[in-house]
Amino acid sequence: MQVTETLAEGLKRELKIEIPAGDLAAKLDAYMEDMKSKAQIKGFRPGKVPVAHLKKMYGRQAMAEILSNTIQETSRQAIEERDERPALNPDIDLPEDEAEKILSGEADLSFSMKYDILPSFEIIDFSTIEIERPVVEVAETEVDERLNEIAQNSKPFEQKDGAAENGDRVTMAYVGKLEGEPFEGGADENGQLVLGSGQFIPGFEEQLVGVKAGDEKTIDVTFPEDYPAAHLAGKTAQFDITVKQIDAPGDIVLDDDYAKSLGLESIDKLKEIVRDQIEGQFGQMTRQRVKRQLLDKLDEVYTFDLPEKLLNSEFDVVWRQVEEDMQRSGKTFEDEETTEEEARAEYRKISERRVRLGLVLSEIGDKNSIQVTDEELQRALYDRVRQFPGQEQQVFEFYKNNPQALASLRAPIYEEKVVDFILELAKVSDKTVTREELEKLISDDEEVA
Structure with a gap:
C-alpha cells in the first residue's frame, strides 16, 4: 500500500492510496481457494471444483467484495498510521472507468479519500470559570398556594338547578364551525368546563354564564392570532352548544382527613x-x-x-x-x-x-x-x-x-x-x-x- 498526501490545508485532508493489482489478485486467489473447499457445484465432487471454473462463475462478484473490504481496511489503516481523528467518515473517490479495469484485474487499485480532522485545542483550567447559581427559597406561602390549587382542582361538584355562575362546571355538547362547516377537533359530546378557569378560547366561557340545563345556544369566538393550529389562528368561529348539566363546586378543608x-x-x-x-x-x-x-x-x-x-x-x-x-x-x-x-x-x-x-x-x-x-x-x-x-x-x-x-x-x-x-x-x-x-x-x- 502506498499513501500519498495530496492536500493538508487547515483541517482538510486528502490522501491518494494505491494497491498493486498483484496484491488484489493474490487476495482473489486466496478467496477462490477458500471457496473451492466449500463449494458444492453440480458435476464436481466436493473440494474438486477447478479454481478457473470458480473464477469464471464468481470471480467478478468476489473481486467486488475484495475491493470494498480493501478500501475500508486501507483507509482505516492510513488514518491510524497518521494518528489523525476524522470528524466524519471519509469520502472515497474511485472513478467508475477505473473500477471496471480493477475488477477485471487490468489495473492497480487507486483511489482518493477526503476528510476533515478534528481540531486540536487545550483544555482550560476550570477553576477560572465563575458561575452564579440563582437559588429560590420556597416560602410557606408558596406551599399554601400550591395546596389551594390542588384543592381547587379536586373540588367535588354537585348537580344544581338554576343558572351557571363563575366556578360552576358546565357539561355540554358542542360543535365548532368555520363559515358554517364543522372543523376538525371542534366537537365534543360531553365536554366539561369550569367557568372562570380560562381553559377555553377567550370569550367562550363568559358567554356561558347564566345558561341552564337544557339550553341551546350559539356563540361566536375569535381564535387568538398565535393559536397553535394555523388554520384556526385569527379566525372567527361559531359554536352550537347544548347544555346538559350544571354542577356547583363544594368545599374542601385542607386537613389530615x-x-x-x-x-x-x-x-x-x-x-x-x-x-x-x-x-x-x-x-x-x-x-x-x-x-x-x-x-x-x-x-x-x-x-x-x-x-x-x-x-x-x-x-x-x-x-x-x-x-x-x-x-x-x-x-x-x-x-x-x-x-x-x-x-x-x-x-x-x-x-x-x-x-x-x-x-x-x-x-x-x-x-x-x-x-x-x-x-x-x-x-x-x-x-x-x-x-x-x-x-x-x-x-x-x-x-x-x-x-x-x-x-x-x-x-x-x-x-x-x-x-x-x-x-x-x-x-x-x-x-x-x-x-x-x-x-x-x-x-x-x-x-x-
Whole structure:
C-alpha cells in the first residue's frame, strides 16, 4: 500500500492510496481457494471444483467484495498510521472507468479519500470559570398556594338547578364551525368546563354564564392570532352548544382527613411532598440557568476552526427544523421581520456554536474518562419507552436495533455528566433570588437563544 498526501490545508485532508493489482489478485486467489473447499457445484465432487471454473462463475462478484473490504481496511489503516481523528467518515473517490479495469484485474487499485480532522485545542483550567447559581427559597406561602390549587382542582361538584355562575362546571355538547362547516377537533359530546378557569378560547366561557340545563345556544369566538393550529389562528368561529348539566363546586378543608383521602398519613406529609415538587421545579430552572452560563463562558473561551462537513451537517439539521416549524405555524420570514438570507446567517452561527461546544465537551469527557454506563443508558431507554403506551415493545426493539437512535439517548446523558464534572471544579456561588427573578433570567436566556 502506498499513501500519498495530496492536500493538508487547515483541517482538510486528502490522501491518494494505491494497491498493486498483484496484491488484489493474490487476495482473489486466496478467496477462490477458500471457496473451492466449500463449494458444492453440480458435476464436481466436493473440494474438486477447478479454481478457473470458480473464477469464471464468481470471480467478478468476489473481486467486488475484495475491493470494498480493501478500501475500508486501507483507509482505516492510513488514518491510524497518521494518528489523525476524522470528524466524519471519509469520502472515497474511485472513478467508475477505473473500477471496471480493477475488477477485471487490468489495473492497480487507486483511489482518493477526503476528510476533515478534528481540531486540536487545550483544555482550560476550570477553576477560572465563575458561575452564579440563582437559588429560590420556597416560602410557606408558596406551599399554601400550591395546596389551594390542588384543592381547587379536586373540588367535588354537585348537580344544581338554576343558572351557571363563575366556578360552576358546565357539561355540554358542542360543535365548532368555520363559515358554517364543522372543523376538525371542534366537537365534543360531553365536554366539561369550569367557568372562570380560562381553559377555553377567550370569550367562550363568559358567554356561558347564566345558561341552564337544557339550553341551546350559539356563540361566536375569535381564535387568538398565535393559536397553535394555523388554520384556526385569527379566525372567527361559531359554536352550537347544548347544555346538559350544571354542577356547583363544594368545599374542601385542607386537613389530615383530606390528606388521607389522597393516600397520605397527614396534611404535613402532603405539604412536604408539595414543597419537594416546588423545589424540584425551581431546581430544574436553576440548572438550566447555570448550564447556560457555563456554555456561554466556554463559547467565549474557545475559538477554533470547525470541520466544514460536520458544520454543514449540523446546519442542515437545524435549518430543516426551522423550515418544518415555519410550515407548521404557517408563518413566513417576513412575519418574523427577517429574510431567508439573514435567517440562514443567524442559524449558521447557532450551528457553529453547537458544533464547537459539542467538540469541547466531547474532548473534556474523553480526556477525563467520563462515560455513560449501561445502567444509565438502560434507564434512559425505559424512560423513552414509557412515553409510548401500547407501543412499548416496538419502541424498545427500534432502539435496540438502531445504534444511531440509541446514541441519541446516550448523548444528552454524556453532556450532563461532563457539565457536572466542570461545575465541580468551577467557582460556583449561590445567590438567593425570588421566583419572579429566576423566571426572568430563564426568559432572558430563551430570548437570547
